[in-house]
Amino acid sequence: MYKEHISVLLNECKEYLLHKSNIDYLDITFGGGGHFFSFLESGQLSSAQGLDQDIEAYANGKKRIEESDFSKIAKIKHINFGSFLESNEVKYDSILGDLGVSSHHFDSDERGFSFKREADLDMRMNTTEGEKASDVLNSLDEKDLADIFYHYGEERLSRKIAARLVEKRKENKIIKTSELEEICFLAYPKHMRHKKPHPATRVFQALRIYVNDELNILEQSIPKLLEALKPGGRLGLISFHSLEDRIVKHSFKKAYQNDQDSYAILTKRPLVANDDEVSKNPRSRSAKLRVIEKK
Ligand SMILES: C[S@@+](CC[C@H](N)C(=O)[O-])C[C@H]1O[C@@H](n2cnc3c(N)ncnc32)[C@H](O)[C@@H]1O
Structure with missing residues (x-):
């Protein structure tokens, strides 16, 4: 049984990443599929590709997709996003990474x-x-x-x-x-x-x-995630501790400084959970969302 995972910063992710219609969406950390299905339910996606390196998250996601109304446009792959990006040539309008582990991991015996x-x-x-x-x-x-x-x-x-x-x-x-x-x-x-x-x-x-070699994979993946964006596409990354957030912040800044005509950082300060969300889901207390757009 896949343990319940409450998605963090869901409204903020939708506000920033569902910014147009007919979106090709990539979710590099499918987990319990909370963001993934909520994005699909908006009716704004043309396609949705989920990734997770955890076999239980993948198996649960595959079954849920097959049983849903979205089986024609949604897919999931069991893979580390670092490996996926090595050979990926598809471009996306929105990409989300909700980093680290899920409640399923913490709650598993x-x-x-x-x-x-x-x-x-x-x-x-x-x-x-x-x-x-x-x-x-x-x-x-x-x-x-x-x-x-x-x-x-x-x-x-x-x-x-x-x-x-x-x-x-x-x-x-x-x-x-x-x-x-x-x-x-x-x-x-x-x-x-x-x-x-x-x-x-x-x-x-x-x-x-x-x-899990989390920080190296994240740092090496961000440039490839930026490359995978279509013009006008957006990348959102949610981190849960300062080491991760530092990598996201610096990588976004570097991309912008190297090519100011091609990128805009949409979150000057990271978005964080409001009191209401923190009271319902204490795990959201440390979440920080940063979003960058490819012009
Ligand atoms: C915080 S959870 C995502 C929760 C999801 N957004 C939701 O709302 O249900 C992170 C998930 O990403 C997966 N993950 C973490 N690092 C990964 C990587 N490098 N490649 C693929 N999956 C990864 C974990 O296995 C976990 O299931």
Whole structure:
């Protein structure tokens, strides 16, 4: 069963990306299909191509498309958007990327994305390939682990956590979410252990980003996404943490500075969720949407 995912900034995405009629739409992060189907229901799409590297998101999406009224114009592919863009030649009027993981990932009992659920530390969005988080934790040396926690999690106690982890794994391999959670918790000084965010939050984020190579794929993909826009086409990217948002902001700025006649940044400041949305969906609190247009 695909777990429910509430789409973030849905109205803002529709306002900016449904800017004309007869839109050829590309959704590079299909997830639960919330944005995808809502865009289709507007009646403004000529075609809709969804992508997701998660096999469960893909299977759920394929079934829903087949059973919907949109089966003639909507398609979904099981692929990493980085790989899709390497050989894509189709041009689109609107492209949306709602980055990172879905609630389905966090709420799943098997995937190991959340320290709130006991599971094996896997964390791969695409479970058909690549190294699991536990492989990374049990094989990299202390310095590399500390660097991952620091660079991808902005964790200030990265070295202490990595040192503790390497000590612990001499006894037994680190396999379970609860084991990693405890290592982070005990690496924190007593007076900081019960403060928010939980001591394991940043390390779990860092590992997930590393396992899925999220930041490199995003940075390499943005120029290709811009190339995939038709004249007048728009690209919207929703990020969930500062590392991602920095990449989106700088890449859009670079495209504009290199060619001011060809691009317009439509969101001088990122769009964020209003109080009403945050109260209904706390996950939207950290979402930032930036939109660029190809002239
Ligand atoms: C935040 S969810 C998208 C939710 C969706 N917009 C909705 O409203 O239901 C992100 C999805 O993108 C997928 N994803 C993340 N990075 C990806 C990548 N590089 N290639 C393909 N899919 C990716 C994840 O597997 C996840 O299902």
